[in-house]
Amino acid sequence: MSAGSTTETFGTVAVAGVGLIGGSVALGLRDRLLARHIVGLDASAQALEEALALGVIDEARTSPGEWLSAADLVVLAVPVKALSPMARSLAPFLSNAALITDVGSVKTGIAVEFEALGVRNFVPGHPMTGSERGGVANASAGLLENAVWVLTPTERTPLTALARMRRLIEQLGAAPVVMPPDAHDKLVATISHLPYLASxxxxxxxxxxxxxxxxxxxxxxxxxxxxxxxxRMSRDMVVENKAALREALQSFSRQLEHLAETLDDPDELLAAASEGKRTRDNLPVVKRSLLPPKHDLVVAVPDKPNQIGAITRILGEASINIKDIEVLAIREHGGAIRLGLEEASDVDRAAALLREEGYTTRHRG
Incomplete structure (x- = not known):
């Protein structure tokens, strides 16, 4: 990082867990030129193969090892129940200079775990974003844009590490918010985990x-x-935060009982309804991007002759206009291309047509 610069570029980044959020972080780092080399760590060879094919990562690893000592930034993006085991497996190989973070939705446990392991420069985090559609194929740098990204440092978190993490989040287009781990878990129990149980x-x-x-x-x-x-992931999420969630459920139950009582008092029910509308209407609207929408589709291209020609023929026969083609990655076993399409509706149609022909695709945004 040069003197006076507000941008930090990481040489090697390790993303442990190449799914929706891990893949989105990797794409955000890549799209904003914040990382030179991204290594994906995942127990699933299929997820790694898909991430490589789509240009989300540059290198795949199925287990921790000495290679981690070269990582300048390590992001733990595994399911919340797997965070502590993953932390224990990574710790022996991490560089003392590396910035370490996670994206788990429950913070108290992982903060205690890393402190017990003696890992320096760990800043617990939780980007408040997601999708019901999981997997790296649905990852998008746009998923992080304008999202609230909570950081939950402890008394042992170095201020320099916290400052670096705040800066990185801002560079990814998100908004950092800092609070203690236990405060985060209580708030998330109400605004995230409780709605899941209600659903x-x-x-x-x-x-x-x-x-x-x-x-x-x-x-x-x-x-x-x-x-x-x-x-399974949702189950693990709420179980890990069960103490705070029980408190939220009790509060929710009291609210339902109060509303049941207002059924005999139309004026009180109207007041409750008006308060609900006012609160709902005042919630901030998260706009995922301030840039004009891009109608892009990334396609993994096998290492076979005339693949680009085959792809363009499939879409051309369906009257889908390709406005731009960009080669994103070239690898030993294939590569990836970006197709710029004319309409947003063309992206879904093109993805469906290409998947029918055996191609792997990812919406890019």
Missing amino acids: LALTHMVARDERLSLLAAGGFRDLTRVASGDP
């Missing part, structure tokens, strides 16, 4: 009465969207 309860009611499913329209689907997330 489960509502969907279970529908599952047990077929008549309800006939009437479950757009509003119900919007309210229960988070129930579509990965069941």
